[in-house]
Amino acid sequence: MGIRRNLLRLLALLFAFAMVAAACGSSDDDDSSGSGSESATATADDHGDDDHGEEEEEDTSIGGGLSQDAAEKAIEGDDEEEEVDDDAPTFDRSTLDGIWEEAAYNRQKMVDKITAKMDAGEWGVGDDGILRGPAGFEINMNDCPADWSDTTGITDSEIRIGHTTAQSGNLAAYGNIAVGWDNYLQWVNANGGVGGRDVTLLVKDDGYVAAQTIEFIDELIESENVFALLTLGSPNTLAVYDQINAECIPHPFVMTGHPAWGDPVNHPWTTGLQLSYSTEAILWGTWIKNNLADDLPVKVAGLVMDNDFGLAYELGFEAYAEGNPDVVSEYLPVRHDPAAPTLTNEVTTIAAFQPDVFISMTAGNPCLLAIQEVEAAGLLEDLKAAFTPSVCKGIAAYMAPAGMAADGWWIVGGGSKDTTDPKHMDEPFIKFVNQNLEDGGLDPAISLYGIGYTYGYPHVEALRVAAELPGGLTRTNFIMAVRNIDIYGPLTLDGITLAMNGAADGYFVEGSDFSLFDATEQTWNMVGDVVDANGASPNCAWDKDNGGCR
Numbered sequence: 217m218g219i220r221r222n223l224l225r226l227l228a229l230l231f232a233f234a235m236v237a238a239a240c241g242s243s244d245d246d247d248s249s250g251s252g253s254e255s256a257t258a259t260a261d262d263h264g265d266d267d268h269g270e271e272e273e274e275d276t277s278i279g280g281g282l283s284q285d286a287a288e289k290a291i292e293g294d295d296e297e298e299e300v301d302d303d304a305p306t307f308d309r310s311t312l313d314g315i316w317e318e319a320a321y322n323r324q325k326m327v328d329k330i331t332a333k334m335d336a337g338e339w340g341v342g343d344d345g346i347l348r349g350p351a352g353f354e355i356n357m358n359d360c361p362a363d364w365s366d367t368t369g370i371t372d373s374e375i376r377i378g379h380t381t382a383q384s385g386n387l388a389a390y391g392n393i394a395v396g397w398d399n400y401l402q403w404v405n406a407n408g409g410v411g412g413r414d415v416t417l418l419v420k421d422d423g424y425v426a427a428q429t430i431e432f433i434d435e436l437i438e439s440e441n442v443f444a445l446l447t448l449g450s451p452n453t454l455a456v457y458d459q460i461n462a463e464c465i466p467h468p469f470v471m472t473g474h475p476a477w478g479d480p481v482n483h484p485w486t487t488g489l490q491l492s493y494s495t496e497a498i499l500w501g502t503w504i505k506n507n508l509a510d511d512l513p514v515k516v517a518g519l520v521m522d523n524d525f526g527l528a529y530e531l532g533f534e535a536y537a538e539g540n541p542d543v544v545s546e547y548l549p550v551r552h553d554p555a556a557p558t559l560t561n562e563v564t565t566i567a568a569f570q571p572d573v574f575i576s577m578t579a580g581n582p583c584l585l586a587i588q589e590v591e592a593a594g595l596l597e598d599l600k601a602a603f604t605p606s607v608c609k610g611i612a613a614y615m616a617p618a619g620m621a622a623d624g625w626w627i628v629g630g631g632s633k634d635t636t637d638p639k640h641m642d643e644p645f646i647k648f649v650n651q652n653l654e655d656g657g658l659d660p661a662i663s664l665y666g667i668g669y670t671y672g673y674p675h676v677e678a679l680r681v682a683a684e685l686p687g688g689l690t691r692t693n694f695i696m697a698v699r700n701i702d703i704y705g706p707l708t709l710d711g712i713t714l715a716m717n718g719a720a721d722g723y724f725v726e727g728s729d730f731s732l733f734d735a736t737e738q739t740w741n742m743v744g745d746v747v748d749a750n751g752a753s754p755n756c757a758w759d760k761d762n763g764g765c766r
């Protein structure tokens with residue numbers, strides 16, 4: 217076991233240092249998006265074991281994202297409607313009690329479904345050591361380390377979750393997501409925890425440096441004996457997800473929208489939460505096609521963070537542009553150092569290109585810098601549209617500091633609600649979030665604290681489902697719950713589904729809003745209906761050297 221683990225660590229370290237060098241000594245991305253919801257009827261319906269993605273046209277898909285056809289059908293409302301349980305009760309989402317009642321109902325449906333399959337011998341760990349689940353989902357537990365345990369990180373009173381994030385460095389603001397998540401766990405623990413156990417979050421500050429992420433993951437596995445792991449950032453997660461899967465440790469709802477997390481076959485222990493960056497790129501192109509019809513084809517410039525995060529965006533939109541020359545005549549990606557203090561040179565290059573559409577494919581403080589630099593360069597006067605990325609939807613963090621320069625920017629927002637947005641402030645769950653933050657001595661005006669609840673809520677729901685399955689809370693039951701999850705998300709716009717389906721559907725969120733920022737009112741105004749294409753994104757086996765998803 218020791219030799220095997222050391223070899224894995226050595227390989228991971230070599231991989232990480234290569235990525236760090238490529239990213240000029242800094243790494244990252246991240247996010248603030250995504251969760252999903254449905255209608256006012258309870259929505260934990262059985263999606264069945266069929267493969268939702270088999271009928272997609274592979275030649276129009278970039279992998280890890282919607283095809284052009286699927287995106288347009290979803291926008292037009294022509295996607296297949298999911299079955300609705302006519303016997304399901306309705307719940308009052310205008311009250312917190314109604315939201316809790318719906319959550320309990322959805323959990324019980326998942327528990328009943330999984331338990332029935334386990335009792336029938338169809339799911340769960342068989343005598344052959346294979347963990348089986350929905351839609352052909354399998355994990356060969358015989359490949360797990362010899363000293364692996366299904367209950368590591370669980371005591372009679374505690375569930376230990378390890379989390380690497382950035383609380384220092386150029387993108388340290390994203391570390392506030394962990395603070396908000398921990399605030400939610402404090403409320404969960406004060407109200408009975410999960411099956412009577414407190415959920416403890418062990419946070420390690422990796423500063424967005426992938427090599428540091430590797431060291432902390434080793435520490436969390438070997439010294440802290442955690443039950444599950446959570447990482448933030450695309451380069452950071454790519455540096456460790458091979459090791460985490462080899463160690464057979466749950467790694468769900470990672471804080472990044474890289475398409476690589478939709479890989480239930482090769483990385484069954486890892487899942488994402490938010491909208492895939494590949495799908496976001498397709499939706500940018502679809503918006504251009506539908507809204508700039510009189511100006512097509514258009515020139516598009518992308519400001520790209522020079523690391524694995526930015527590369528996912530760049531490859532996604534490049535594939536769209538190449539497949540739709542009638543929409544995009546020229547596409548210019550201009551990369552920037554993740555640690556760059558200014559973006560003046562990059563935006564000057566973009567201005568000389570004279571684009572019709574500008575897309576910011578960056579993260580953290582560079583999102584704010586991009587808005588400011590675009591205004592300073594006078595680009596807004598000539599642009600037909602400017603987009604900021606879903607990972608920078610946070611109003612307080614990225615839009616408000618730009619003042620009126622942020623007015624009129626578009627976003628494919630992944631459906632997430634900002635807990636500081638005036639239009640949502642009176643919703644019961646957002647009131648609940650902001651009151652908890654205030655009670656915990658935190659400022660509710662920091663929107664990334666609220667995003668912590670966006671991530672924490674589905675994580676806890678899956679833990680609660682796993683605790684009620686045969687055998688109780690275990691790592692295998694937890695990943696089974698995650699791969700079957702189908703819930704209402706109170707921090708996601710209605711109409712967006714939150715669900716996964718084993719090996720067939722590896723993406724939790726496949727829908728989004730198209731929203732326009734109003735700097736006067738400090739709010740995102742959704743334009744049109746939400747887009748939801750649950751189950752329509754092909755899974756992604758990431759292959760960076762060969763153009764992305766396979």
